[in-house]
Each structure stands twice: as structure tokens, then as C-alpha cells.
Amino acid sequence: MKTDTISDMLTRIRNGNMVGHKVVKIDSTRITYRLIKLLKSEGFIKQYETVLKDGRKYIFVYLKYSDKTNRPLLRGLKRVSKPGLRVYVNKNQLPTVLGGQGIAILSTSRGILTNVQAKADGVGGELLCYIW
CATH class of the missing domain: 3.30.1370.30 (Ribosomal Protein S8; Chain: A, domain 1)
Structure with a gap:
């Protein structure tokens, strides 16, 4: 499993x-x-x-x-938050991936969002992965 x-x-x-x-x-x-x-x-x-x-x-x-x-x-995929170590960010700590060329995917109270969508909505959440 x-x-x-x-x-x-x-x-x-x-x-x-x-x-x-x-x-x-x-x-x-x-x-x-x-x-x-x-x-x-x-x-x-x-x-x-x-x-x-x-x-x-x-x-x-x-x-x-x-x-x-x-x-x-x-080009790349990186898991950030893992079952053994959860990583959370608030709306002021949203990361930028490769100067805006990649995306960070978050699990928020409004669903699964990219860092750009989360910033526009003003929400934070669990940082799932980086994709570039």
C-alpha cells in the first residue's frame, strides 16, 4: 500500500x-x-x-x-510537504519558483491552487510541490 x-x-x-x-x-x-x-x-x-x-x-x-x-x-518536479514533515505557508510567505517560470501547488481551504491563484485569493495552505 x-x-x-x-x-x-x-x-x-x-x-x-x-x-x-x-x-x-x-x-x-x-x-x-x-x-x-x-x-x-x-x-x-x-x-x-x-x-x-x-x-x-x-x-x-x-x-x-x-x-x-x-x-x-x-523540467522538474519536487515534493515539498511530506507525510512525515508537513510544510505550511501563509499568504505572505507564498514562494516564487524559478523567478516565476515554475509553479508551486498548495492545498488551501479553497481547494488545490497554484501560488499565483493563492496570492490573488489571499490564502495560504499546505505547500505540496514545486513544478517547473
């Missing part, structure tokens, strides 16, 4: 990018679905779809690569 589904999801995407896979299969939970949906809206992945297979739900994530160099658009 996996104890940290977010880390598992980030690791599967990171490994798929490193070897050049077009599709990565991730176990579907509410939090992973919301994170994948956010990655799609921010333009880091091409597409995703949920599939019911053998009585379990999975999310198939279609990774995005540049047209000219065939390099992955997702």
Missing part, C-alpha cells in the same frame, strides 16, 4: 519524462485527479483521461514534449 500518492504520482511523471514515454499510468485518487487537472490547465501536460480497469480507477497522463528538440516541457 502506498502511503504518499502525491510522491508516487510525481515520481511516475518524472520517470516517464526521463525515458521519453508518451503516456504514464497513475492510480486515481481525488488529490491526484485535482493535481493532474491543474497541470493540464497550466500547460505542463498534453492531456489526461480516467479509465476503470479491473475494478480500479487509473489516470492516463499524456506527457508533453517540445516540437523542435523533443525535450519534455516538464
Whole structure:
């Protein structure tokens, strides 16, 4: 049994990018679905779809690569808050990732938000991961 589904999801995407896979299969939970949906809206992945297979739900994530160099658009993913050490930030401590080129994803009282959305809403929360 996996104890940290977010880390598992980030690791599967990171490994798929490193070897050049077009599709990565991730176990579907509410939090992973919301994170994948956010990655799609921010333009880091091409597409995703949920599939019911053998009585379990999975999310198939279609990774995005540049047209000219065939390099992955997702350069890095880093888990910040872990089950053993939770990291919280308030609205005045929201981080900037790579000078604004990346995003920080937070779990707030208003749902899963990027650092830009959280700043606009004036909320803080648990800092889940950095993506650039």
C-alpha cells in the first residue's frame, strides 16, 4: 500500500519524462485527479483521461514534449510537504519558483491552487510541490 500518492504520482511523471514515454499510468485518487487537472490547465501536460480497469480507477497522463528538440516541457518536479514533515505557508510567505517560470501547488481551504491563484485569493495552505 502506498502511503504518499502525491510522491508516487510525481515520481511516475518524472520517470516517464526521463525515458521519453508518451503516456504514464497513475492510480486515481481525488488529490491526484485535482493535481493532474491543474497541470493540464497550466500547460505542463498534453492531456489526461480516467479509465476503470479491473475494478480500479487509473489516470492516463499524456506527457508533453517540445516540437523542435523533443525535450519534455516538464523540467522538474519536487515534493515539498511530506507525510512525515508537513510544510505550511501563509499568504505572505507564498514562494516564487524559478523567478516565476515554475509553479508551486498548495492545498488551501479553497481547494488545490497554484501560488499565483493563492496570492490573488489571499490564502495560504499546505505547500505540496514545486513544478517547473
